Amino acid sequence: MATTDNEHLVQSEDPDHPANLIPRLCRQFYTLGWVTGTGGGTSIRKDEHIYIAPSGVQKELIKSENMFVLSWPTPKYPPEARKYIRKPQDLKPSACTPLFLAAFERGALCSIHTHSQWAVLVTLLVEKLHGKDACFEISNIEQIKGIPKGPGKGMLGFHDTLRIPIIENTPFEEDLTEWLEKAMEQYPDTYAVLVRRHGIYVWGDTPAKAKTQCESLDYLFQLAVEMHRLGLPWM
Amino acid sequence: MATTDNEHLVQSEDPDHPANLIPRLCRQFYTLGWVTGTGGGTSIRKDEHIYIAPSGVQKELIKSENMFVLSWPTPKYPPEARKYIRKPQDLKPSACTPLFLAAFERGALCSIHTHSQWAVLVTLLVEKLHGKDACFEISNIEQIKGIPKGPGKGMLGFHDTLRIPIIENTPFEEDLTEWLEKAMEQYPDTYAVLVRRHGIYVWGDTPAKAKTQCESLDYLFQLAVEMHRLGLPWM
Amino acid sequence: MATTDNEHLVQSEDPDHPANLIPRLCRQFYTLGWVTGTGGGTSIRKDEHIYIAPSGVQKELIKSENMFVLSWPTPKYPPEARKYIRKPQDLKPSACTPLFLAAFERGALCSIHTHSQWAVLVTLLVEKLHGKDACFEISNIEQIKGIPKGPGKGMLGFHDTLRIPIIENTPFEEDLTEWLEKAMEQYPDTYAVLVRRHGIYVWGDTPAKAKTQCESLDYLFQLAVEMHRLGLPWM
Amino acid sequence: MATTDNEHLVQSEDPDHPANLIPRLCRQFYTLGWVTGTGGGTSIRKDEHIYIAPSGVQKELIKSENMFVLSWPTPKYPPEARKYIRKPQDLKPSACTPLFLAAFERGALCSIHTHSQWAVLVTLLVEKLHGKDACFEISNIEQIKGIPKGPGKGMLGFHDTLRIPIIENTPFEEDLTEWLEKAMEQYPDTYAVLVRRHGIYVWGDTPAKAKTQCESLDYLFQLAVEMHRLGLPWM
Numbered sequence: 001m002a003t004t005d006n007e008h009l010v011q012s013e014d015p016d017h018p019a020n021l022i023p024r025l026c027r028q029f030y031t032l033g034w035v036t037g038t039g040g041g042t043s044i045r046k047d048e049h050i051y052i053a054p055s056g057v058q059k060e061l062i063k064s065e066n067m068f069v070l071s072w073p074t075p076k077y078p079p080e081a082r083k084y085i086r087k088p089q090d091l092k093p094s095a096c097t098p099l100f101l102a103a104f105e106r107g108a109l110c111s112i113h114t115h116s117q118w119a120v121l122v123t124l125l126v127e128k129l130h131g132k133d134a135c136f137e138i139s140n141i142e143q144i145k146g147i148p149k150g151p152g153k154g155m156l157g158f159h160d161t162l163r164i165p166i167i168e169n170t171p172f173e174e175d176l177t178e179w180l181e182k183a184m185e186q187y188p189d190t191y192a193v194l195v196r197r198h199g200i201y202v203w204g205d206t207p208a209k210a211k212t213q214c215e216s217l218d219y220l221f222q223l224a225v226e227m228h229r230l231g232l233p234w235m
Numbered sequence: 236m237a238t239t240d241n242e243h244l245v246q247s248e249d250p251d252h253p254a255n256l257i258p259r260l261c262r263q264f265y266t267l268g269w270v271t272g273t274g275g276g277t278s279i280r281k282d283e284h285i286y287i288a289p290s291g292v293q294k295e296l297i298k299s300e301n302m303f304v305l306s307w308p309t310p311k312y313p314p315e316a317r318k319y320i321r322k323p324q325d326l327k328p329s330a331c332t333p334l335f336l337a338a339f340e341r342g343a344l345c346s347i348h349t350h351s352q353w354a355v356l357v358t359l360l361v362e363k364l365h366g367k368d369a370c371f372e373i374s375n376i377e378q379i380k381g382i383p384k385g386p387g388k389g390m391l392g393f394h395d396t397l398r399i400p401i402i403e404n405t406p407f408e409e410d411l412t413e414w415l416e417k418a419m420e421q422y423p424d425t426y427a428v429l430v431r432r433h434g435i436y437v438w439g440d441t442p443a444k445a446k447t448q449c450e451s452l453d454y455l456f457q458l459a460v461e462m463h464r465l466g467l468p469w470m
Numbered sequence: 471m472a473t474t475d476n477e478h479l480v481q482s483e484d485p486d487h488p489a490n491l492i493p494r495l496c497r498q499f500y501t502l503g504w505v506t507g508t509g510g511g512t513s514i515r516k517d518e519h520i521y522i523a524p525s526g527v528q529k530e531l532i533k534s535e536n537m538f539v540l541s542w543p544t545p546k547y548p549p550e551a552r553k554y555i556r557k558p559q560d561l562k563p564s565a566c567t568p569l570f571l572a573a574f575e576r577g578a579l580c581s582i583h584t585h586s587q588w589a590v591l592v593t594l595l596v597e598k599l600h601g602k603d604a605c606f607e608i609s610n611i612e613q614i615k616g617i618p619k620g621p622g623k624g625m626l627g628f629h630d631t632l633r634i635p636i637i638e639n640t641p642f643e644e645d646l647t648e649w650l651e652k653a654m655e656q657y658p659d660t661y662a663v664l665v666r667r668h669g670i671y672v673w674g675d676t677p678a679k680a681k682t683q684c685e686s687l688d689y690l691f692q693l694a695v696e697m698h699r700l701g702l703p704w705m
Numbered sequence: 706m707a708t709t710d711n712e713h714l715v716q717s718e719d720p721d722h723p724a725n726l727i728p729r730l731c732r733q734f735y736t737l738g739w740v741t742g743t744g745g746g747t748s749i750r751k752d753e754h755i756y757i758a759p760s761g762v763q764k765e766l767i768k769s770e771n772m773f774v775l776s777w778p779t780p781k782y783p784p785e786a787r788k789y790i791r792k793p794q795d796l797k798p799s800a801c802t803p804l805f806l807a808a809f810e811r812g813a814l815c816s817i818h819t820h821s822q823w824a825v826l827v828t829l830l831v832e833k834l835h836g837k838d839a840c841f842e843i844s845n846i847e848q849i850k851g852i853p854k855g856p857g858k859g860m861l862g863f864h865d866t867l868r869i870p871i872i873e874n875t876p877f878e879e880d881l882t883e884w885l886e887k888a889m890e891q892y893p894d895t896y897a898v899l900v901r902r903h904g905i906y907v908w909g910d911t912p913a914k915a916k917t918q919c920e921s922l923d924y925l926f927q928l929a930v931e932m933h934r935l936g937l938p939w940m
Binding site: 268271272273274293350352355356359360363404405406430432433434460463464 | 848863913918923928931934
């Protein structure tokens with residue numbers, strides 16, 4: 001199959017080339033407990049190419065040659081219409097693909113999906129405290145300043161309220177796309193969407209921003225759970 | 236002793252050869268706190284050979300040359316009947332051996348035993364909440380999809396209920412075998428059995444599947460304990 | 471710009487040279503969860519030079535060539551008056567700069583800022599238990615002996631009370647300087663100031679002391695949170 | 706000073722030589738949070754030599770050449786009477802020295818001191834639940850089997866009760882020796898003594914046994930704290 005060629009797309013000596021950076025990020029996320037048991041995923045856009053880690057593999061062992069590459073732009077649906085220019089044999093494309101593409105359509109250059117337990121617990125606590133329609137809200141914590149106010153709007157301030165929308169999980173990951181996009185429309189400034197009982201999607205204007213925003217959010221979710229346990233309010 | 240020879244069985248340049256993979260997995264499990272203090276163990280079947288990490292050693296320091304090798308198939312009992320074709324001097328075979336063999340008899344290619352504290356806590360919480368005959372049950376958590384529905388049946392879905400049987404601990408690890416096998420018969424679809432106040436046995440159709448299923452289960456046990464603390468039900 | 475030269479200031483084969491030590495400390499602090507998401511910072515004075523990690527970068531990836539270097543002594547304010555003798559292009563000086571300088575003015579040779587969650591939780595618990603004017607107090611814990619009694623006064627004893635002042639956070643990090651200095655005056659023996667909902671500033675007579683004091687304090691904050699959860703008093 | 710010579714005592718290519726093993730163990734213990742902020746220590750006896758890590762240094766950075774070496778046997782008191790045959794310049798001997806020697810006098814070949822928070826919390830919980838004279842007791846947990854029943858008596862069984870005595874802390878570490886030895890006499894089978902609000906001393910018949918017993922105990926202390934939080938009794 002022609003699409004399994006294009007080895008040159010995943011061969012680079014630049015440690016920040018997507019084919020090298022995605023494996024490095026996945027190893028780091030594994031250590032943080034975000035992508036345990038093959039869960040989660042990462043995708044980076046570089047010029048006219050989208051690089052995506054494969055589905056169902058041990059994330060800490062991913063190599064450059066395991067990358068799927070799509071030609072950008074590419075249709076989100078149906079899967080057969082996606083313009084793969086590199087498909088590693090014996091590997092399956094990530095079920096997160098259309099969700100990552102939704103972020104790229106909004107200008108992101110990197111999109112990360114984790115199963116962080118802090119994210120999952122926060123979705124459950126918000127539901128218990130405020131119901132299914134509530135988003136996660138926190139303010140007056142310094143780490144909030146690690147999250148943008150919105151595209152082109154600078155970073156949130158200490159007294160601003162960080163709001164992350166929460167969507168319900170669906171049996172098939174692909175089916176989340178519709179709800180993810182609705183949340184993106186309803187919260188046009190957000191760079192992340194929580195998925196109840198599942199995890200989180202985070203994206204960024206650059207790979208470094210997506211990764212550090214993911215870290216700042218996870219820090220805030222962990223802190224929020226600990227605060228709740230200690231009877232300390234989030235707002 | 237003839238059985239101490241066969242050095243070639245544990246010498247390979249393939250990082251995924253059992254004699255290399257078991258030490259690597261043990262180091263990883265040590266870091267996760269699963270095999271601290273010489274606890275736990277790992278075994279892999281490759282064709283007509285069973286590789287087993289030795290008993291009572293520091294798991295993060297295990298080397299290829301420390302591996303015991305059995306000829307497969309081999310009797311589970313009595314220990315003297317087991318067909319060792321490699322026995323490292325000064326090391327003792329793992330007390331988990333018959334339990335690992337029980338998994339291999341059911342088609343597994345890898346079996347892992349950990350003393351994960353989350354597994355132990357879950358066995359205690361289930362007993363407290365539902366009594367000694369109850370199994371661990373959880374549903375509607377994305378990570379459940381990392382566990383098979385049963386041999387040849389695909390993976391569990393988000394709305395499915397994951398059930399892991401729990402057996403009582405015995406003073407001698409070998410004596411668990413009978414109860415492990417009863418649980419395997421009672422729960423023919425399970426790939427894991429919890430041992431109350433002790434830990435868990437997990438197996439898989441491949442070493443990678445055994446390891447990632449072990450990770451997904453541990454994720455779920457940790458999440459379940461945290462959910463319980465926050466007053467969030469598992470079902 | 472002349473100030474981007476002076477490459478020799480950040481080139482040394484000595485692993486304890488500030489240009490090498492700051493990146494190593496930042497990697498270590500990242501692993502401890504203290505500087506996640508570009509938060510936190512570190513600065514070292516060596517003779518007539520102040521080395522400072524840049525703002526807004528991934529702390530685990532900082533390299534020697536990313537260091538800002540100031541000529542010491544240097545004015546804290548206004549920023550334009552600070553005597554930079556090395557400014558890496560495309561990087562911004564740390565917003566912690568005047569806070570670090572305040573510690574250097576009091577004789578410190580190293581100053582560390584972390585967003586440790588234990589520090590943040592302790593500031594919230596103290597406020598809840600004792601009000602906004604209270605400092606953090608703990609006694610009769612061995613690790614207290616890792617903290618100095620005050621400049622030139624030796625280390626705290628087991629029965630001594632460790633007191634760490636807490637200041638309120640401000641929207642702009644630089645604006646903390648005034649409050650940090652007031653706390654330094656009010657608590658002339660302290661080597662650390664907590665910042666509510668933000669983190670901590672710790673300094674020391676040497677880089678090693680600043681780092682180990684930061685570790686001892688974080689140990690005590692974590693222990694204090696766990697003690698509070700278990701109904702065990704701090705005094 | 707003659708005692709600073711004897712470089713050959715700390716130069717060996719054997720990774721398990723005390724001069725290499727102590728630094729490796731200290732790095733490992735640092736990662737586990739047991740010797741943060743220069744706390745804790747480790748000592749190994751090899752034939753007629755006692756190797757001891759120095760006082761007040763960053764434990765993850767200790768090198769072979771930092772080792773103190775005593776000629777064995779040696780008096781515990783007064784400090785001046787101890788027969789140092791190697792004293793690194795600019796370093797201080799560990800305040801744990803007489804406590805380590807007390808273990809060596811009882812046949813141990815390795816003694817470890819940690820400030821593990823789980824150990825500290827257990828000493829506080831035991832006092833709260835059962836008073837100052839109570840020891841820590843737990844039974845029916847598999848990991849108990851990692852602890853010896855007593856010298857020459859084999860390992861504890863699953864249904865046995867593990868008992869670890871607890872002594873009160875003293876302002877000067879050396880002054881603990883008297884109480885440590887009283888606890889050793891009162892509990893002649895123990896391989897460990899907890900120190901309230903401080904940490905634990907663990908020793909073993911070999912360095913590997915001391916280290917794995919220390920791990921098993923810490924596992925049990927952590928589990929005990931978590932069980933207490935979940936309302937699960939230790940006995």
